[in-house]
Amino acid sequence: MLKIRERFSILSILLAGFILGAVFIAGGVFAYKFYFPQTVAAEDGTGDGKQEGSGLNVGPADIAGTVKKVSPAVVNIETFVEREGYTSPFMNDPFFREFFGRDFDVNPYPEKTQGIGTGFIFDKSGLIITNEHVVHGASEIQVTIAGFDKPVKAKVIGSDRELDLAVLKVEVGKDLPTLKLGNSDKLEVGSWVIAIGNPYGLDHTVTVGVISAKGRPVTISDRLYKNLLQTDAAINPGNSGGPLLDTSGKVIGINTAVNASAQGIGFAIPIDTVDEVLDDLVNKGKVIKPYIGVYLQPVDKELADYFGSPDTDGALVSYVVPGGPAEKAGLKRGDIIIEVKNKKVKTPDDVIEAVKNSKIGDSLVLQVFRDKHTEFITVKTVEKP
Incomplete structure (x- = not known):
């Protein structure tokens, strides 16, 4: 009788395990269908090269097809x-x-x-x-x-x-296959992306992930990257310079760096940043940048009190390049720039953006706070040396 009960217990356990396994398998099928719905085929690469959609609806077969194409x-x-x-x-x-x-x-x-x-x-x-x-x-x-x-x-x-x-x-004497540039500005956080590169010399390694964040500032050695895409697609040494692609195969970033102290954190330069300067790089050999010749820093409470500023808005001039446009215009160390072209300045980035968006030879009207009063100074931009 005892043996019969033991056998029954064993059969019960096996049956329960079988049912539980079936539930997990069914759940796996459901998860596959939920996370990887079928979609239409990727674009054929014609058009203006700008990606409009987010590329969220993608399945493994679509990724394989995209990788083969690019x-x-x-x-x-x-x-x-x-x-x-x-x-x-x-x-x-x-x-x-x-x-x-x-x-x-x-x-x-x-x-x-x-x-x-x-x-x-x-x-x-x-x-x-x-x-x-x-x-x-x-x-x-x-x-x-x-x-x-x-x-x-x-x-x-x-x-x-x-x-x-x-x-x-x-120079190879014939036309080569190319990649289309997408649109990183319209890319949504959570969008699927594909990284292809040469990590550790393992050529054409493919990894897949999502856009984890946008606009990340990252400092690596003495380089400051102000606006990077963050992704959990694996990026390793050797991947640098490779494409980060959306699911249609358009480039939305250039793989640049990985956080060595954490897994699943990689960074890429947005392709819109590249698109802005690509013509200069190809035709002039460098990026032509407007320049006024100042170094700026934020205004904290202590600095505001020291200079007598009523608040912490503005950009403090910490250094003026000798012989540069700012010095010639009369800008001095200790000045706080509070307006550029009639727009309020909250942080140094506001001044940097205004200079960046100007053209060589433009006149920028700055309102500065100096010696507890304000005055206007006009600085003419030149090409950055």
Whole structure:
């Protein structure tokens, strides 16, 4: 009797497990249908290159199709930077060299260090976008393009360190596949995105995620990025310069950085930022920027009290570049800019934006707070040196 009861208990457990498993399987099917509804096919790439929708309705088959379509235009970038090496292996260690000095070594010799990154072709003539930090200081750049037996030499035709953007040119004698630029401004938080790159040298690695946030300010080394897209699509060393795409295959960002101390936090430069300066990079080799020659900082309560300002609105002039437009116009260190072109200034960003949106040669009328009274100063913008 005891054995019969034991057998019944075992059968009951197995039956319960089977039912529970069936529930989980059904739940899995429901989740699949809920999160990945079927959609119409992606666009054929014609039109003005601007993405209007958010790209939320996407399934695994759609992602696979998009990746297949765009992959030929994604390239791997290999750079070589010449630096000083030493005949003694110990002298290649900077700490050893600092302690013993350079006299310990025999003769320094040039050596090349290698770097990797990603880029994408945006013009069929062979123009490639990547990050400036990928190619910075490179004496030689090689690009691996789908369909070619060996890497192709590339040269930098335009770059901007502040924006961390560079345009490369390759000569291959034929038209190349390209990617369309989308619209990052209309992109919604939560939209699905695809990252393709060369992480750790693993070429054409595909990762998928969502836009986690927009407008993130991030400081990396001495670079300040003011307006980045945040994504949980995996971005690793080697992904830099590669495309972040919407589900139709249009580029909405350039993968730039990853938070090394946290998983699932990557950053990309919005493609709208790139679009604003792309013509300058291609045709002039640099980004033409208006400039007035001042350094600004926020006004806190302590500074407001010190300068006698009634509130903390405005941008405090902390440094005036000698010989620059601001100095010539009479702007001084300690001035608080409270208006630009009849618009109130809350923070330094308001002044920076006003200068950025002006043209070379424009006159900017500034209202400044100085010695407990206000006055107007007109500054003429020049090209940033």
